[in-house]
Amino acid sequence: VLGAGTMGRGIALTVARGGFDVVLRDLDAGQLDTAQRWAEGFLATSVAKGKLSSDEAEATLGRLRTSMDADAASTSRLVIEALPENLGLKRAVLGGIQRRAGHDVTIHTNTSTLAVGDIAVGLPSPHLVVGTHYCNPAPLMPLIEVAASEVTGEATVRGAVEFARAIGKTPVVLRDRPGLITNFMVVAFENEAIRMLEAGIAGPETIDRVTLESMRFPIGPFRLLDIVGLDVHVAVSQSLREQLDDPQYDVPDLVHDMVTRGELGVKTGRGFYEYGSDK
Amino acid sequence: VTHYGIVGAGHLGRALGQTLVKRGHEVTVVDGQSEGELVTALAEADVVIEAVVEDLATKVAVLGQLTGSTAPVLTTTSVLTVRDLADASGLGGRLAGFHHLASYGGTLAELVTTTSDEVASAAAHRLADDLGVATIEAPDVPGRISRRLLAPFIENALRAVELDIASADDVDQIICLGLGHASGPLRRVRDAGLDDHRAVVAALRVTPTAPTAPPTPVPPTPSRGATS
Numbered sequence: 001v002l003g004a005g006t007m008g009r010g011i012a013l014t015v016a017r018g019g020f021d022v023v024l025r026d027l028d029a030g031q032l033d034t035a036q037r038w039a040e041g042f043l044a045t046s047v048a049k050g051k052l053s054s055d056e057a058e059a060t061l062g063r064l065r066t067s068m069d070a071d072a073a074s075t076s077r078l079v080i081e082a083l084p085e086n087l088g089l090k091r092a093v094l095g096g097i098q099r100r101a102g103h104d105v106t107i108h109t110n111t112s113t114l115a116v117g118d119i120a121v122g123l124p125s126p127h128l129v130v131g132t133h134y135c136n137p138a139p140l141m142p143l144i145e146v147a148a149s150e151v152t153g154e155a156t157v158r159g160a161v162e163f164a165r166a167i168g169k170t171p172v173v174l175r176d177r178p179g180l181i182t183n184f185m186v187v188a189f190e191n192e193a194i195r196m197l198e199a200g201i202a203g204p205e206t207i208d209r210v211t212l213e214s215m216r217f218p219i220g221p222f223r224l225l226d227i228v229g230l231d232v233h234v235a236v237s238q239s240l241r242e243q244l245d246d247p248q249y250d251v252p253d254l255v256h257d258m259v260t261r262g263e264l265g266v267k268t269g270r271g272f273y274e275y276g277s278d279k
Numbered sequence: 280v281t282h283y284g285i286v287g288a289g290h291l292g293r294a295l296g297q298t299l300v301k302r303g304h305e306v307t308v309v310d311g312q313s314e315g316e317l318v319t320a321l322a323e324a325d326v327v328i329e330a331v332v333e334d335l336a337t338k339v340a341v342l343g344q345l346t347g348s349t350a351p352v353l354t355t356t357s358v359l360t361v362r363d364l365a366d367a368s369g370l371g372g373r374l375a376g377f378h379h380l381a382s383y384g385g386t387l388a389e390l391v392t393t394t395s396d397e398v399a400s401a402a403a404h405r406l407a408d409d410l411g412v413a414t415i416e417a418p419d420v421p422g423r424i425s426r427r428l429l430a431p432f433i434e435n436a437l438r439a440v441e442l443d444i445a446s447a448d449d450v451d452q453i454i455c456l457g458l459g460h461a462s463g464p465l466r467r468v469r470d471a472g473l474d475d476h477r478a479v480v481a482a483l484r485v486t487p488t489a490p491t492a493p494p495t496p497v498p499p500t501p502s503r504g505a506t507s
Contacts, residue, residue: 135457143456172453174445181439181453185464189432196427201418207428213387213413214380214425218459221428248431 001025001080002073002093004066007110008082009035010138013042015080016064017139018167023065025072032066039064042139073097073105078163080132082110085239090119098124108132108160112183113239116176117149127153130160133180134169136228144169149176178243179236186224187237188248193221197272198254204272222272226265230258280304281409284324284350286317286341290472291355292330294381295410304409318347326402328377329354333478335363342368351402353377357426358482360419361391372396375403378423379412382471389417389425422483430479436464 001012004026012024012035026032043060046052052060073079079097083090090109098105107129109119120129131147144164148157157173164171174180179187193207202210208220225233234251241249258264258271265271281304285292288310296306309320321327327350331341338356345352346369353375354364361376368374376391388407392400407414417423422430436454440447451463468476 141457141459143453145453145457170452170456172445172449172456174449174453175443177442177444181445181450182457184439184444185432185435185454186458188435189428192428192431196424201420201427202424206415207424210387210389210415210417210424211428214383214385214389215429216384216386216461218461248435 001082003082003084004028004031004035005082005084006136007134007138008080009038010136011080011082011110011134012064013039013060014134014138014169015167016060019063020167021063021065023067023072023076025067025069027068027070029068032068036066070096071100074101076105077103078106078108080108080110085111085113085235087114087118090114091123094119094129095123098128104128106130106156106159108163110134112180113178113236113243115149115178115243116147117151120149120151126151128156130156131176131180132160132164132171133182135182142168142170143182144171145180145182146171146173147176147180148173152176179240183236183240184244187233187240188246190221190225190233191237191248191250191252194225194252194254197222198252226271226273226275228265229267230255230264230271234259281405282307282323282325283406283409284309284321284327285330286310286312286321286327286345287330287332289330289332290382290475292328295328295330295355298381298410302409302411314344317341317344321345321348321350324348324350326350326406327352328406329356333358333482335359335367338364339367342370342374346370351375351396351399353399353403353406355379357389357423358421358479360421362394362419365394373399375399376417376419376423377403377406378417378425379407379410380425380429381410382475383429383467385412385425387413387415389423390414391417391419391423393419422479426479426483430476430483433464433468433476434480436468440465 001008001022001024004024012022016022024035043057047054047057094107109116109131110133112133116131120126130152133145135141135143146160161171204222208222211217211220234255237249237251262268263270266275269275283299283306285296285308288308296308299306312320327345329341331337342364351373352370355377357378365371365374372395375395377388379385379388390403436450439445439450447465451465454460454463
């Protein structure tokens, strides 16, 4: 698994829980430390809640290893890419891995905002690249969006579906398009809510309450934005705006202002809501 | 026990009537009354609920006839403003807004009472009590809060199918498993009525190229009614 950020560490743990040996690779030692501690904490919580035996937790940790070595994935048959959403970076890293390996390397990209085809075309084995988009938190959310680009091989798609099932997830195969379904739907929804707030129609509490009790959604847009992080929202929304040429993804000024003030949501203690030190 | 008069025997009018009767209230439902008959037909009603199609002229025609009675009137519109309807019909403060996403399983009604008198406001709260739903004061803007958020969300689900990104069943499964919804948007809109969704979308001008409602200034646009 490439990239030890929120998604990468969550995916690595999910795959290790599914019984596979995993190397989580990142060039930043601090990120790897954080990821290791997060995985240990997550498993400890699962054990405390009775969802996992301590033996299973220990075995899972035994299958999960972290590494800063650029060639750490050189013996892997399957590489799951959870790098920052930067097309050039992804292509450079994945191209290097496919070129250096002495065998076929299948690549699952967790991209949620780029087209899988844009990542794959020009790599040594583009037919071995498929999108597998996990939802956050990866160990808990059952869905994997499997994105088949025009250059993805049928066997690669089948393999991604089987792999998803093997790690206990539910795969849904769909056409490769930036944002897939989840972000296409949820980011537009969040922007609409923010525009209503900007227009003075109602406050975050009221809009969240209507979303829960009237529309019967499981979480309100402002609670969700605070959890996701407003910096992440801006990045995803801007990327979709450029690629889909759709004004739904215009980032509302209010969000830019909040990011400038450092109000990113739960992680900074303040977003649309305020959070105590205990969060 | 409250006696409710309901004008309009469509999906919404019937559903409201059914719930109220089940909860022990008296209901008179009327539809297709000719000019002058409406007030007589609803003479027994303590509160009148207007649940005809989301069309300004149609609603104003019905509400205008109700100026001949004394009962407070509640409009179920979600896309027209209560101010416009109150002004154009001549009902004025006797009218309050009561929008409830019953067909989507909602348990919260959005009330608009900004231009209503005390009797009409009280009638809106009484209806919520009688239906067993909570209330929130909503701004008098087209779409209120719920429709402004729900209509584009459903439009995007429909577009995802139209763009052949995934099948309707797959879109619903993704929203349930990935976003934690109890039921998918396409199943929900199908059950609630695609005609209802289309009317809301048309009124809010949610189009495939710009699926968001145009920003509405607060307070809303001046009345299009007879008094402006």
